Amino acid sequence: MPRSQTQQTATQPANLPSLHEFAEKTLGITVWPKIREIFDAFAPEDGTPGSRKILVRSCNGAGKTTALAAICNWYFMTYPDSIVLTTASSWNQVRWNLWGEIRRQARAAKLYDGREVTMFETKIEVTEKHFMIGISPNIPENAMGFHAPRILVAVDEATGVTREIMTALTGNLTGEHAQIVLICNPIDRDSYPFEAEQSGDWTVIHISAFDHPNVENDSEEIPGAVSRTWIVDRLKSWTTELTQNLLDATRGLYIKWLDRWYRRSPMVDARILGEWADLEHEGFIPLDLIKARVWSRKGIPRERWGDLPPVPEGAPRVRALGVDIGRGVGGDATVYASFEIYPDGPDLQRLFVSTYDENLMEAAERIRNEYEECCQQGIELVIAVDDTGLGGGVCDKLKKDGIPHFPVQFGASERGLFPGKEIANTRAEMYFLLKEELLEGTIRLLDSDRFHREIAAVRLDRHEGNHRYKMEAKNITKRRLGRSTDFADATALARYGLKLREIEKRKKFIP
Ligand SMILES: Nc1ncnc2c1ncn2[C@@H]1O[C@H](COP(=O)(O)OP(=O)(O)OP(=O)(O)O)[C@@H](O)[C@H]1O
Numbered sequence: 001m002p003r004s005q006t007q008q009t010a011t012q013p014a015n016l017p018s019l020h021e022f023a024e025k026t027l028g029i030t031v032w033p034k035i036r037e038i039f040d041a042f043a044p045e046d047g048t049p050g051s052r053k054i055l056v057r058s059c060n061g062a063g064k065t066t067a068l069a070a071i072c073n074w075y076f077m078t079y080p081d082s083i084v085l086t087t088a089s090s091w092n093q094v095r096w097n098l099w100g101e102i103r104r105q106a107r108a109a110k111l112y113d114g115r116e117v118t119m120f121e122t123k124i125e126v127t128e129k130h131f132m133i134g135i136s137p138n139i140p141e142n143a144m145g146f147h148a149p150r151i152l153v154a155v156d157e158a159t160g161v162t163r164e165i166m167t168a169l170t171g172n173l174t175g176e177h178a179q180i181v182l183i184c185n186p187i188d189r190d191s192y193p194f195e196a197e198q199s200g201d202w203t204v205i206h207i208s209a210f211d212h213p214n215v216e217n218d219s220e221e222i223p224g225a226v227s228r229t230w231i232v233d234r235l236k237s238w239t240t241e242l243t244q245n246l247l248d249a250t251r252g253l254y255i256k257w258l259d260r261w262y263r264r265s266p267m268v269d270a271r272i273l274g275e276w277a278d279l280e281h282e283g284f285i286p287l288d289l290i291k292a293r294v295w296s297r298k299g300i301p302r303e304r305w306g307d308l309p310p311v312p313e314g315a316p317r318v319r320a321l322g323v324d325i326g327r328g329v330g331g332d333a334t335v336y337a338s339f340e341i342y343p344d345g346p347d348l349q350r351l352f353v354s355t356y357d358e359n360l361m362e363a364a365e366r367i368r369n370e371y372e373e374c375c376q377q378g379i380e381l382v383i384a385v386d387d388t389g390l391g392g393g394v395c396d397k398l399k400k401d402g403i404p405h406f407p408v409q410f411g412a413s414e415r416g417l418f419p420g421k422e423i424a425n426t427r428a429e430m431y432f433l434l435k436e437e438l439l440e441g442t443i444r445l446l447d448s449d450r451f452h453r454e455i456a457a458v459r460l461d462r463h464e465g466n467h468r469y470k471m472e473a474k475n476i477t478k479r480r481l482g483r484s485t486d487f488a489d490a491t492a493l494a495r496y497g498l499k500l501r502e503i504e505k506r507k508k509f510i511p
Pocket residue numbers: 028029030031032035059060061062063064065066067185222223224225
């Protein structure tokens with residue numbers, strides 16, 4: 001572990017331009033007002049000392065990583081007695097994202113060409129007392145014990161960095177000239193940056209996507225950064241537009257953009273407005289959306305809950321059945337979820353059936369019975385069965401018995417239902433569909449708190465390899481929720497089955 005000795009006095013800075021000038025002229029970065037605010041806080045143009053503790057909380061794509069990399073490169077080049085310590089929420093983020101940008105800037109502007117500098121993937125070293133390094137956020141010991149007349153700690157994606165690492169890193173900031181810059185997307189209040197802001201000790205800079213020149217001027221002034229197109233797309237996914245008149249009493253719940261009002265949600269707050277939200281604790285489908293799409297059985301006795309409002313005379317009778325097969329371990333149930341389809345919508349969710357002790361043959365038998373009963377009543381039953389692992393046995397039996405159904409492998413490739421969205425697999429596509437239908441209000445769910453909490457518990461994640469969207473692994477959700485999300489999965493399956501039927505029908509019409 002590199003350690004450098006203390007108690008030297010800070011040397012004079014090298015004769016380099018100001019940070020602002022360096023960023024603009026040497027690196028070719030557009031210094032728009034918010035970036036300027038960050039640079040001014042860090043290294044004022046008049047040469048007075050910058051703020052020791054700076055926190056930037058911002059929307060996505062504002063240029064946070066670009067600005068932080070510029071600060072690191074400028075500081076390192078300006079102060080020959082400095083150490084720059086950098087980290088981010090994961091080692092991949094450090095290596096590819098922050099250091100990708102640090103290296104890219106260095107290469108493009110030939111910052112270190114012709115100097116005695118050794119460059120590594122996550123380290124630039126002049127001497128053993130003057131270096132810049134990427135530190136893994138997983139190993140607190142590696143973040144301790146650095147001393148130099150000037151130290152800069154630079155953290156990207158800081159809400160994802162643990163308190164242990166932050167404590168280890170801030171332990172190095174003992175010197176007169178030490179500075180720390182935290183950059184984050186404010187997605188988690190249970191985090192070091194949130195507490196930093198609350199303490200009142202930090203210079204806080206806040207960036208909303210609406211401040212960005214690309215968005216203000218509807219241009220591509222800064223290619224690659226946030227844009228109006230991105231905001232339009234995100235608003236569709238993350239919120240609903242207000243269709244009635246806005247009541248004064250609820251004004252705080254909405255934001256206005258381009259003369260339209262949208263309901264605020266944790267995703268909108270954190271990712272677009274740069275405001276603190278608890279996204280890390282929020283599922284992909286927010287609980288308030290789920291609650292807004294429940295159909296009430298008030299006034300209907302419990303034993304008659306299976307009786308739904310009649311489908312209009314003469315309309316085709318269609319029912320959807322989704323079956324999530326229990327794994328037989330850890331108390332997972334096999335759950336049957338179904339919807340009654342109404343020609344003028346919305347589709348209503350019927351009763352759930354859940355069983356804990358059914359074997360695969362019994363499950364196949366139950367599906368077959370349901371199918372035959374529907375046939376007798378002239379109802380088309382659209383069946384989707386979880387074909388992952390054990391479920392395969394049920395599908396084999398159904399196939400053998402000639403019961404039409406859609407076997408759905410959760411890990412299989414998506415069907416392209418959402419062009420433009422990078423979705424890793426079928427389970428994620430199922431949840432994107434469920435969310436879309438809830439947002440559009442074309443379905444109504446059963447009224448059960450337990451079930452609603454299950455849907456809301458399922459979080460969005462990224463595939464490690466291709467960075468496409470997937471849902472968080474089932475066992476992680478299970479650990480947090482205390483049970484498996486079988487009811488939610490069965491519900492999403494039932495909806496997905498209907499969609500597959502629609503695609504199949506459409507295909508039949510294409511010669
Ligand atoms: N001020 C700028 N000048 C030049 N290019 C910029 C500027 N801001 C952003 N970019 C470019 O836009 C892209 C996105 O920027 P960057 O990755 O820094 O944003 P971010 O805020 O860190 O995004 P995320 O929220 O995904 O972490 C990059 O390709 C970067 O080069």
